Amino acid sequence: MIHVENQIELVNIQKNYGPHVVLSNCDLSVRNGEFVVVVGRSGSGKSTLLNLIGGLEQPTDGTIKVSGNSLTNLNEEELSRLRRQKLGFVFQFFNLIPTLTALENIRLPMALNRINKKETIERALSLLEEFGLSGFDQRFPEELSGGEQQRVAIARALAHKPDIILADEPTGNLDLDTANEVLELLNRTCRQRGTTLIMATHSKKVIGLADRVFSIHGSDLNEAIM
Amino acid sequence: MNRLLGSAATRFYLKRPWQLFLAITGISLGVAVYVGVDLANDSARRAFELSASLITGQTTHHLVGVGGDIPNSLYQDLRLKHGLQLAAPIIEDEIRLTQAPSREFTVIGIDPLKEPSFRGFSSFVPGDGTTLRQLIAEPATILAPESLMLELGLQVGSELDLIFENTQKTVQIIGPVTEISLAEEGATTPIVMDIATAQELLDRKTISRIDLILSDIEAEKISSLGLSGVVLVNANDRNSSFDELARAFRINLTALSLLALLVGIFLIYATMSFAVIQRRKTFGVLRAIGVSRNQLLMGILVEAFLIGSIATILGLLLGHQLAKILVDLVLQTVGDFYFRSNVAAANPPPWLYAKGLVLGLGTSLLAAAAPALDAARTSPHAAMSRSALERSALKLTDRAALFSIPIMAAALALLGLSTRSLFVGFAGLFFIIAASALLVPTTTRIFAKVVEPIFEYIFGIAGSLAARGVSTSLSRTGVATAALSVAVATVIGIGLMVNSFRISVEEWLSGTLTADIYLSTEADNAITTSQIEAINISPGVLGTSVTRFTRIPTEIGEVSLRAQMPGPQGWGVTVNDQVPQAIEKLGSNQGILISEPLAFRRNLTPGDELYLPTIQGQKPFIILGFFRDYNTNVGTVLMPLEMYRTYWQDEMVNGVGIYINPRADRNNTVSGIRGILGNNSTIRMRSNDFIRERSLSIFDQTFKITEVLRILAGLVAFLGLASALMSIELERGREVAVLRAMGIAPRQIGILTLSQTTLLGLASGLFAMPLGIIMAGLLIFVINLRSFGWSMNLELSSQPLLLGLLLAVTASILAGIYPAMRAVKSGVATQLRDE
């Protein structure tokens, strides 16, 4: 067997909030281009896990490697650069910047990576077209429906061609049909680009699309057998 | 339910101690500024009234001899023939003392029986009832000035030797005279004696003047009697230099108190409304779960009431202290102990504090109620939406900008009125400031839009985000930037005005002080004609100007007369408004010049005639022009010495200006002049530089109050902005977290936040510049002119303008530091977690 370096590797992770143990003894390895789903009840620790991978929170114990970097060894500036270049986030409440248009929201991560303006506009427009949002480029978030906002948010997460997308309950705030469309879109675009997708959800609908499914129960993280 | 609402509000503040601190400091500072200035104004006003009534007593008029004294018989006639009971004869003369032979002292003879109804008739209080009765009963008794007794080591019971026209007489001191005057130059507290004693000691049968208490009708009657050799003078005009000072002080403070009112309202409104606006979303939710409109409104009002009361009480205490500082600061220039203790002792009426209480509580409640009402009125869903809030804020700022147009028009109409009313001038100034304040949010928005591309170019898309944040958070920043702009504009306006004033005074001084050395004396005949001739030909001297200063009673009150023989460099006047060839005509004795305040006060124009009482009776003099004069007295008439001597038969000189050849050795020249003058201690010799420096340092001292203003404005600007920025930062927490998740480094977030606040500061600072210039113009061309008749040029020196901009930017950067630090440190994960 050829040893493939895992893109994400969590070893023996422990996360406490004061006396409250959220995660303990968790191991997780994700390969390049995989679609991994994390399920569990609300409050089980899904967001915590994603935040740990994104470097937004520090583990109480254990090591996390993302794209070959050990997160615990990085300072704030280096973590920021890693997120800026390698990661994309999709949130339950979309979290578009209200004072930027759809186009500008998508351009934002590219601009942060100092890609030249012309290219950011071209790429953002083509993403909007790909996501069925042509003509919406000058709209502000408040002028878009929930589903449209989430599609812009996904375009924003993909715009700078990250290696990994962390999606925290991206459909939690959408109706069933829209939710399915959004899921479909995320799955398709990530697979086309070979982007790793880690998604937290408590809906079991996604399971059919994913490569692997993990569930959090108590403070344990276990791979579910399909 | 209500208790839960209460604890939700309490916890909101407990979790944000900074917000509570800002709200309380903001409100109390607003109250303090207003109450402090108001209290200072009031205590000063009442102290002035008190002092003024002590000084003039109830005397309304003086009857003064034109050529000198009044015969005793006139006084008898007034009482017996014309039935005037309220008339008091006064004798005034100069004597010397064996204990201090080089100086002259004034003696005053009074009728102690008349004294109680007149109280004071000059700037001092003679003794109490017992000593006054003793004055009549015992011959050769006097009351001596406290300062003189102190100086010569005299006590009650001590004897004093008076020298009058080479005869020496011994008198006994039976009590002190209390000094209360703002000593005019040369004025000294007199030695007081009974009028009979005075006539005996001074060997005279005449009196110097008669003090009268007259109604307007009686005054009219006396004037119409046409009594020969005497003029009726208004008593108020005699104390005019005191009045002018009081007025200058009060006008300064009134301007300040208007501003304090505005700034106080702004600050309280800004800080209190932030605390409420921030919880708009929570209010929406509360409404959604069934809290009624009135319940919500009541809850918020109770909260505002609690915070408002605590802060207002603190503000009242603070304002009380501030008043003391302000009064002290202004009084440093007065230097009169009696007056100072009067101000300190003046107890302000309680309703002044009540006004502060109403302002503090009222504005707090209003500031909380406006956004609360808005939240209660809109549907629960819309209340939760930030964009709805900003949209309504936008509409409000546009409406405010529109509303400023009629206010501005009203201001211009008021200022355009051909009135000399100071009140109207102040109203116009107030309206202009208010209208400008209403324009600030809109101009800030436009400014942010203009600079957005520049920001984008420098900082990338994050920069444009910062610029846009300014206009999308106007609901928070609108009032704060308006307050900042007004405060900074005031600092600029007053700075420019003081600067212009100072430059004009400097110009005036160098125009007036053309000689190098000035001799002055208050003693009669101290400088002789032969001495002046000797000085003229003394080595190193180019020439002299000779002046006689005196005061003459006129039908329009007492005026100063400056009769002058010009020196090599002319008259030493800056003439602004004049008939053609005024200076030539003055030189050839064809008329007189009068000072601007006199012209303004009496509404005179060049070419008019002014009647002056000469030895030959009332004579008309043609007014050739107006010269600048910043002395705070009633007015000055300048005429050629030759003309004066012809009409008044007075050869005295009390001022000589000496022009020194710049190539001559100054020390030698000066000692030559000293040699000519001999050892006469009544003649003062002062250099041009000394007088100029002394005058300017008095000027600087007078306007020291503007420094306090600058500090207050800075504080106000800082606090208002700090609370606005804090609330924006709290609101933007989630946005910042998203940016952080996208990989913006904490340092960049800090830079972004700070550049945003700098932008706000820059916008208000830039707006404040033209507003400041307008304010300076109004202060110079309306307020000062209407108050004092002073004319001056508006000098647009860059320093006050740049200082103002610096103040705005510094205040906003300082105010932004804490919010920026919080933004940098805030936990991303916590902010992102679903609420």
Ligand SMILES: Nc1ncnc2c1ncn2[C@@H]1O[C@H](COP(=O)(O)OP(=O)(O)O)[C@@H](O)[C@H]1O
């Ligand atoms: N900052 C925090 N302090 C204390 N407990 C926290 C904090 N953040 C999350 N938790 C707790 O951690 C657990 C996991 O939360 P989270 O990861 O958000 O769950 P999920 O995303 O699965 O709903 C919850 O029980 C929550 O109460």
Ligand SMILES: [Mg+2]
């Ligand atoms: Mg979650």
